[in-house]
Amino acid sequence: MSRQVVAHASEVAPGSCKIVVARGRDIGLFNIGGEFFALSNRCPHKGAELCRGMIVGLAQSSLPGEYHLSRPGEFIRCPWHGWEFDIRTGQSWCDPKSVRARQFQVRVESGSQLLKGPYLAETFQVSLEENYLVIDL
Amino acid sequence: MNIAVREAPTAQQLRVVDCDIHPVYRTPAELHPFMSARWREHMATFGTHFRHGLHGQLPYPRMMAAGMRMDAFPEDGPPGSDIELMRRQHLDANGVEFGMLIALSRGGMEERNLDFGAALSSAINDWQLECWVKKEPRLRAAIVVPQENADDAVREIEKRASDPAFVQVMISPRSSDPLGHRRYWPIYAAAERCGKPLALHVAGYSGGHPSTGSGWPTYYIQEHYAMSTGMQNTLASLVFEGVLERFPKLKVVMIEGGFAWLPALTWRMDKHWERMRAETPHLKRSPSEYVRERVWFTTQPIEEPENPEHLADIMEWIGWDRLMFSTDYPHWDFDDPRQVFKTRLTDEQKTKIFRDNAKALYGLQ
Amino acid sequence: MKVPLHDAIDCDLHPALPGVPALLPYLDEFWADQLANRHIDQLPFTLSSYPPSSPLSSRPDWRVASGAPAADLGAIRRNVLGRFGVGCAICNPLHGALALFNDDMAAALCSAVNDWMARELLDHEPRLRASILVPGQSPDLAVREIERVAPDRRFVQVLLLAMGETPLGRRAHWPIYAAAEKHQLTIGIHAGSTYRVAPTYSGWTSYRVEDYVAQSAAFETQLLSLVAEGVFQKFPRLKVVLIESGFTWLPTWLWRTSKTWRGVRAEVPWIDRSPAEIVREHVRFTLQPIDAPRAEPEILLRTLEHMGSDRLLLFSTDYPHWQFDADDVLPDGLPENTIGKILRDNPRDTYPRLGAAPALGESPGTGEKEAR
Numbered sequence A: 001m002s003r004q005v006v007a008h009a010s011e012v013a014p015g016s017c018k019i020v021v022a023r024g025r026d027i028g029l030f031n032i033g034g035e036f037f038a039l040s041n042r043c044p045h046k047g048a049e050l051c052r053g054m055i056v057g058l059a060q061s062s063l064p065g066e067y068h069l070s071r072p073g074e075f076i077r078c079p080w081h082g083w084e085f086d087i088r089t090g091q092s093w094c095d096p097k098s099v100r101a102r103q104f105q106v107r108v109e110s111g112s113q114l115l116k117g118p119y120l121a122e123t124f125q126v127s128l129e130e131n132y133l134v135i136d137l
Numbered sequence B: 001m002n003i004a005v006r007e008a009p010t011a012q013q014l015r016v017v018d019c020d021i022h023p024v025y026r027t028p029a030e031l032h033p034f035m036s037a038r039w040r041e042h043m044a045t046f047g048t049h050f051r052h053g054l055h056g057q058l059p060y061p062r063m064m065a066a067g068m069r070m071d072a073f074p075e076d077g078p079p080g081s082d083i084e085l086m087r088r089q090h091l092d093a094n095g096v097e098f099g100m101l102i103a104l105s106r107g108g109m110e111e112r113n114l115d116f117g118a119a120l121s122s123a124i125n126d127w128q129l130e131c132w133v134k135k136e137p138r139l140r141a142a143i144v145v146p147q148e149n150a151d152d153a154v155r156e157i158e159k160r161a162s163d164p165a166f167v168q169v170m171i172s173p174r175s176s177d178p179l180g181h182r183r184y185w186p187i188y189a190a191a192e193r194c195g196k197p198l199a200l201h202v203a204g205y206s207g208g209h210p211s212t213g214s215g216w217p218t219y220y221i222q223e224h225y226a227m228s229t230g231m232q233n234t235l236a237s238l239v240f241e242g243v244l245e246r247f248p249k250l251k252v253v254m255i256e257g258g259f260a261w262l263p264a265l266t267w268r269m270d271k272h273w274e275r276m277r278a279e280t281p282h283l284k285r286s287p288s289e290y291v292r293e294r295v296w297f298t299t300q301p302i303e304e305p306e307n308p309e310h311l312a313d314i315m316e317w318i319g320w321d322r323l324m325f326s327t328d329y330p331h332w333d334f335d336d337p338r339q340v341f342k343t344r345l346t347d348e349q350k351t352k353i354f355r356d357n358a359k360a361l362y363g364l365q
Numbered sequence C: 001m002k003v004p005l006h007d008a009i010d011c012d013l014h015p016a017l018p019g020v021p022a023l024l025p026y027l028d029e030f031w032a033d034q035l036a037n038r039h040i041d042q043l044p045f046t047l048s049s050y051p052p053s054s055p056l057s058s059r060p061d062w063r064v065a066s067g068a069p070a071a072d073l074g075a076i077r078r079n080v081l082g083r084f085g086v087g088c089a090i091c092n093p094l095h096g097a098l099a100l101f102n103d104d105m106a107a108a109l110c111s112a113v114n115d116w117m118a119r120e121l122l123d124h125e126p127r128l129r130a131s132i133l134v135p136g137q138s139p140d141l142a143v144r145e146i147e148r149v150a151p152d153r154r155f156v157q158v159l160l161l162a163m164g165e166t167p168l169g170r171r172a173h174w175p176i177y178a179a180a181e182k183h184q185l186t187i188g189i190h191a192g193s194t195y196r197v198a199p200t201y202s203g204w205t206s207y208r209v210e211d212y213v214a215q216s217a218a219f220e221t222q223l224l225s226l227v228a229e230g231v232f233q234k235f236p237r238l239k240v241v242l243i244e245s246g247f248t249w250l251p252t253w254l255w256r257t258s259k260t261w262r263g264v265r266a267e268v269p270w271i272d273r274s275p276a277e278i279v280r281e282h283v284r285f286t287l288q289p290i291d292a293p294r295a296e297p298e299i300l301l302r303t304l305e306h307m308g309s310d311r312l313l314l315f316s317t318d319y320p321h322w323q324f325d326a327d328d329v330l331p332d333g334l335p336e337n338t339i340g341k342i343l344r345d346n347p348r349d350t351y352p353r354l355g356a357a358p359a360l361g362e363s364p365g366t367g368e369k370e371a372r
Helices: B028-034 B037-045 B083-092 B114-133 B150-160 B182-193 B220-240 B262-275 B287-294 B309-318 B347-362 C020-026 C029-037 C073-084 C103-122 C139-149 C171-182 C208-228 C250-267 C275-282 C297-307 C336-350
Strands: A003-008 A017-022 A025-032 A035-040 A054-060 A068-077 A084-086 A091-093 A116-120 A126-129 A132-136 B016-021 B096-101 B139-144 B166-171 B198-201 B252-255 B295-298 C008-013 C086-091 C128-133 C155-163 C186-193 C240-243 C283-286
Touching: A003 A017, A003 A025, A025 A068, A035 A126, A054 C250, B016 B083, B016 B252, B016 B347, B028 B037, B028 B114, B037 B114, B083 B096, B096 B114, B096 B347, B114 B139, B114 B150, B139 B150, B150 B182, B166 B182, B220 B252, B220 B262, B220 B287, B220 C208, B220 C250, B262 B287, B262 B309, B262 C208, B262 C297, B287 B295, B309 C250, B309 C297, C008 C073, C008 C240, C008 C336, C020 C029, C020 C103, C029 C103, C073 C086, C103 C128, C103 C139, C128 C139, C139 C155, C139 C171, C155 C171, C155 C208, C171 C186, C186 C208, C208 C240, C208 C250, C208 C275, C250 C275, C250 C297, C275 C283
Parallel strands: B016 B096, B096 B139, B139 B166, B166 B198, B198 B252, B252 B295, C008 C086, C086 C128, C128 C155, C155 C186, C186 C240, C240 C283
Antiparallel strands: A003 A132, A017 A025, A025 A035, A054 A068, A068 A084, A084 A091, A091 A116, A126 A132
């Protein structure tokens, strides 16, 4: 395991993404309200540059015609097929193979009950050390 | 657990023919050198005139970047407008030996002012030549025509007929009458004469009809789906109106309409034609026979069954020589040649789909 | 496949419907008078989708001497119930009232047809059930008719045509689904068009065979309309049957829709699971027509595998429409337990109001019937 400084914290403004290269890997650095996350820039679906997609919130609804936004700025939508990935965990949403309870109620506050898929974008531990972002590889 | 994407061929190892690439102009001014003053002024004053309530904007908004890949924006201009970026990001990176251009921007296909449509078509064709094909030897163009006015369409085809830079005649299947209708037959005669296939590429702007045959859908997810049912209707029209019988050398390429629906449609056409044959005595063979011989399909957006082997059944039923790889660069729902087939294919099958079928159809050396 | 089958449930039967004169006793005074004095009682009310002499509308050996389809009660007993061993058949009335623009007149005729079916068919043959004919283009009037007829439990379904003026998932249609869900009535979407708009996205086809082929594409878009608009979220107990739709197009629909949905999920965020799952739970398909080559039964078997569920198909003859020859109502090569599901289990699960098929001669008990 090696640790590598990849950027100064000021280079990753809140709500943005910066793509860096560390040990030959393309990695996207994200700043969500002062917390930092790192995702592999390679979408596990078909290999697109995931981190060049759109940073979005989570659209939820319990009934047609109702719309709620939760967790603004915490998801990335892949530029190729639009799949949504949780920046914090790399978890993709929406997969037909997942099992879900029949009586499903969507609660708008938390994203944790949404349908999870087996696709995980690869995540990396990133820590802030004296204003520098450090990745564990 | 984290999933690593499996290793895939390098650009050097790949050699593909991409049957669907969309060039875009940075601004309409790029067309000016190819238009008379009269039409430059018309374009500036009145603009395009389509069968929709919004000007210069699709009434079913896309999900991101007007339907483009967010990672395909050049420094300046929309995705698809920068030949350098196209080379670097796509042609070079993905081993594209030949790329078939499908120029969708404001062509003559849907323009209600027929004379303006003719002028636009001619301008787009000149633009494809000067700004793309002449600069990049891997690219080939398609003849854009003002399809709702057959006379002008034929004129434009004949203008380009002997130019090998143009490998096909582009028609929107989302027309004002189903494409098998006899008012389009002069276009097919001209295409057949010059030996170029018809390229039918899905279109957002309509010929004035709702996309479903039962009214206008509400959401983009439906509008996107209707591209495949529309292609099915179009194919049935070409078959049942006798276009494939009347023009025995005409070939047809169906682009970006999907392909997995084809076997079920041919079975359905055959079954019901068999019973109702008396209505269409001009058909000398079954629908599936015409399709098997004269129609090709590009692969993008590729269907992704839960069990990838099911797609192999479909491809077997269609025929390994009928499918041609495409990416739809720079639109969203792009298919990367390294990742596109989850189904197990033999090397021979891959080679046919990735390049040999297209090379044979388009006569590419 | 040998016939007779054992107590099969036929989910698509088309009895011959009477001319307007025979419906007059079932209309109120105003309509009976108007239809007669306007000579509307001389009009055939045939849907354009099924011209009586067309090969589609009737198999040649199922016609009477005059050429009309043989679909009176006697013919149904002989050619369907007896011949195929059908223990229960659902009558789907295809009546031209659906294509009228005058919603009130359409509603009056629909009511008369429903009452005629109850009196002239269901009262005389306990093996028959029926779909409620409603003016689908006017949801208020459709609901009124559903509420009126629902107490008669021999009516098991609400009939809608596949191709109308607006896609069936749109919210304006929802009162119909609410009423159906409330009364455990299945929604039956049957092939056919009122031709309010061009039947394809590029306009008007020239040939009837084209129109009929285009029906399957219309079913694809209608199915997506129901799913995309969230009809099955809003009405979680609703069941929908696509009737005479073909079904070999379904695997591609499931694949394409599920893939696209993952990328456009935020546009329709009420869709809480894959469209493929939604359809496998809520939607069924009648058997005829089987759009697959009869000479290659393995193709159909593979397609059934692609569909990913053995609960989707419901047996049907589509009598007297010409979908098969001789007694070939079931395809060859189906595994035994699949046959049982198609013939009996799946229809029972789909039509909660079906109850047990009564023995011959028994009346099933029908609840209140409103006399005219």
